Amino acid sequence: VDPVSVSVQAGDALIVVDVQNDFLSGGNLRVPAGEEVVPVLNRYISEFSHNHLPVFATRDWHPPDHCSFSARGGGWPPHCVAGTRGAEFVPELALPETATIISKAARAEQDAYSGFDGTNLHRELRHRDVHRLFIGGLATDYCVLNTVRDALSSGYEVFLLIDAIRAVDLKAGDGVRAVDDMLRRGARPVDLQSVATASSAEN
Ligand SMILES: [Zn+2]
Numbered sequence: 001v002d003p004v005s006v007s008v009q010a011g012d013a014l015i016v017v018d019v020q021n022d023f024l025s026g027g028n029l030r031v032p033a034g035e036e037v038v039p040v041l042n043r044y045i046s047e048f049s050h051n052h053l054p055v056f057a058t059r060d061w062h063p064p065d066h067c068s069f070s071a072r073g074g075g076w077p078p079h080c081v082a083g084t085r086g087a088e089f090v091p092e093l094a095l096p097e098t099a100t101i102i103s104k105a106a107r108a109e110q111d112a113y114s115g116f117d118g119t120n121l122h123r124e125l126r127h128r129d130v131h132r133l134f135i136g137g138l139a140t141d142y143c144v145l146n147t148v149r150d151a152l153s154s155g156y157e158v159f160l161l162i163d164a165i166r167a168v169d170l171k172a173g174d175g176v177r178a179v180d181d182m183l184r185r186g187a188r189p190v191d192l193q194s195v196a197t198a199s200s201a202e203n
Helices: 033-048 121-127 140-153 176-182 190-201
Strands: 011-019 055-060 100-104 132-137 157-166 189-192
Touching: 011 033, 033 132, 033 157, 033 190, 055 121, 055 140, 055 157, 100 121, 121 190, 132 140, 140 157, 140 190, 157 176, 176 189
Parallel strands: 011 055, 011 132, 055 100, 132 157, 157 189
Antiparallel strands: none
């Protein structure tokens, strides 16, 4: 995948997907190598903050009896129960105080892989005149995939942070297939260099 060069500008927002303790090592639903996205996302966060551009962070925010949990016949171990340490953002993630937090799947009977599903994310973005989204986080083959799909179908231009995503890969190749799917639908791949280079060339 060849990253495209792009400079961040007014109308852009960064969406950090589900970088929560339960998805990293020691958590209840570990994404392999998930911790590797944290320092990379921190660089993107700093780039957006420097440019006074909005940063959003989504999180799974489940009640203890959530329908996605195995005890209820769902496919996952209990994870990201609202108010627990597992649901907190990873402490190393340097979210600015101004970041907008989007909680999803907060009702027992509703699951949501997309940050747009059942939340006010779209309204918040429109309110701030955002039309391009830079999306990274966890996991490539679930919440990143579905957030990107919804963003594209809602009319946003989407840049996928290919150096700041990691997959669950329940089936080998799920992550690669998810990236293919997102790019085929129109997301454009970027990495730190292709974003940072373009923006520092302006200075
Ligand atoms: Zn969940």
